[in-house]
Amino acid sequence: MTEFGKALTPTETSIPGLVVWDLPVHGDSRGWFKENWHREKMTAAGLRDFGPVQNNISFNDAVGTTRGIHAEPWDKWVSVATGRIFGAWVDLREGPTFGAVFTTELDPSRAIYVPRGVGNSYQTLEPDTAYVYLVNDHWSPDASYTFLNLADEASAIAWPIRLDQVEVSPKDLAHPRLADVTPMGPRKTLVLGANGQLGRALRAEWGDAPHIEYATRAELDLSSPDLMNARRWRDYDTIVNAAAYTSVDVAETPEGRVHAWSANVLGVGSLARVATENDILLIHVSSDYVFDGTSTRPYRENDPLSPLGVYGQTKAAGDTIVATVPRHYIVRTSWVVGEGKNFVRTMADLARRGVDPRVVDDQVGRLTFTHDIARGIRHLRDSAAPYGTYNLTSSGACRSWADIAATIFDVIGADGGRVIPTPTDAYFAGSMNTVAPRPRYSELDLSRIESTGFTPGDGDERLETYVRALG
Template sequence: MSVTDFGKALAPVETGIPGLVLWDLPVHGDSRGWFKENWQREKMTAAGLADFGPVQNNISFNDAVGTTRGIHAEPWDKWVSVATGRIFGAWVDLREGPTFGTVFTAELDPSRAIFVPRGVGNSYQTLEPDTAYTYLVNDHWSPEASYSFLNLADETAAIDWPIPLAEVEISAKDLAHPRLSDVVPIPPKKTLVVGANGQLGLALRAAYDGDPSVDFAGRAELDLTGDLSHARRWRDYGTIVNAAAYTAVDAAETDRAGAWAGNVSAVSQLARIATDNGITLAHVSSDYVFDGAADAPYAEDAPVAPLGVYGQTKAAADAIVATVPRHYVVRTSWVIGEGKNFVRTMATLAERGVAPSVVDDQIGRLTFTDEIARGIRHLVETGAPFGTYNLTGAGGPASWAEIAGEVFELTGHDRDRVTGVSTDEYFASATGPVAPRPRWSVLDLAKIEAAGFAPREWRESLRDLLG
């Protein structure tokens, strides 16, 4: 390596292939030799390198000039740099999408490295004897992993090899690789929806209907209370959406073990899996993390003060999910989805001629599960900043009694048949455990609106549901 390669500043160079980034590396040397920081997480991530979490370091040594390795696209990210010598690199995007087949070439010496994202084919030809290059990867080799390959001599890619391929030794396997027209593209990382048979899970099924990159798992397919370490090939997933939860608010007061197992222990497992594998974890939280003593909408950073066991488990889960580097906590309230819910109960009572007594001292907004599903997709697909987001229906807040009156009116009945009562009066005759409810459940929506998501007015969603 020439002296002119010493003293470069750490800097990225775009390549035209999304995610494939060439890097200049500072190399310090004198007559005795040289030194460089081949991987320095703090400096490199600050400069914009993906924090890809390498788990293995490999070295490829090549004693002859012209040693040429085939174009392989692997299901992991790689950080490739030269230890000694010099190589010509060729990279071809073999991922599904508009840049499929895009080619980039460059020479690498010890002062240059390249970040190769999952699914981009990479090949190297040595230009000096005794060349060694090293690569860090963020997954271990597995026979279950899916690879893709491209022939070194593909006419469409038309790579201008410094040493003609006819003059170098190529393995029989690399010679047999397909042309670009026959390459099987690498699909995007998958999304896993857990709790896929609950009311939110059903809405997520509808939202992702027909998307082959989304897997759904109910309790039978994935037991969140068991050991999840080897339940899936987790490096194949980019996102986990946790729609599973213990939601029996009143029963939680006495079934503390069940509530903590479903809402905390299970979430701890998902958080560990997500952290260890670089997965984005989207988790749904609740207004029950607050005590309801406020008189203005709760912002995402408001102090939590849960009143009951259910709220305590949800608050604990929020704190756990917040430790995952890539996370979304989606906090919602008064959820309405498929199956039995407050709106359908009120509509049935209206049809039966019943005049119900309904709580009028709890204030909030309805949130429909299709809106939660739409909001989660928006956050994940737009790459919104990680963190906590409130997501409820928009519009003016109301009490449960006022919502019941809306249901009566929209179904053609007299809303005055609904009588408002206090929470204490409503539960006065209860024979089982009753969890304390927050009296104020209005959540501030400014943050998610600033992220480009416009929650639908809950009254419009109510009208649509009731026809």
């Protein structure tokens, strides 16, 4: 008999993420009423806001009707409208709890949240049982399922009614034993901008595991009107947007302005829509150029945006869009150095060639090595840090471009005094090309990301190691 008057209460099970919920049911001589799904109340009580999109009902006439152990690539909220079931759940996800079993009975006063990859099955204990489940993806023939045999000896599920005495489909009886089951892998991670400096660092950080994908602009066009159908997006957990239009000076030209807005704003907007509609974590890389460089202290994450030029304006607009995605990290960085063409490589080359370069001395900030950005991105995701914006640069003193160039010369064994400090205005005087305004002060406050347990690399040590590795 259904129990009335329970409080809305979650109970963790032995399978991570599988949670039983007691539901308030109100009844009298006329029958009963319950709120089977109430987003505000249930998420406030701790249920993940899993975004159901479909509600299904399986009606079962007879006692002993048994449904097979199916693990699906979506989350489920399972309950009973009438009758009673014995439910069995087996963890079929890749990981240390693969094969773990949990069983319990459900009536209208109990429900269970079933995460993606956990095998779900039941046996009816009363006639006319209506089994109800909400899912956060529509059924698709392209979805990947994992199945387990109801009679698997390793799972040893104690079915109340023997399997040779129940209504069950031949297909469910033919599923493999646990030893022959291929575990369901985690949801995928997609790295965009895979051939850029940061993209290559992320590849080095994450490797080539089957659930990690890397894509260039040619392989995934964010401006495509068919982006929403370019992937089965519900199979993805994380998108890292390491792609951007970064030609700061060209962005000031009529043609460059169009390209900058297309890549850094319109493309990001499309990506944000994909992430929002498919419950994907969007990690987006930002820039110190969203500020005007007039601060008298290191910039904090919540300081007002005040970009000077087109590039900074497009990055600020992109940040504002990404901030609307429920699950997001904006990683704001500066003066990026990695594998590929960059300031440090250029200065090292000039030092070896005997060139005495003029280098601006009134723009100050910190270098950020792509290895550290990749580490920081992984840390934020793996540690489940609070969503939002995080500054991430190398640590240490804030220095000018000229100071950094002199250090590079010294590390190589050239004379750092050969670097000629030059004011920005004088450096660009007489240039025939369009020149973008640049923030003169770019130091970013690192206290927020450090509070999550992440330690940025020391800038001086990183620079010396990088230069020496250039040979």
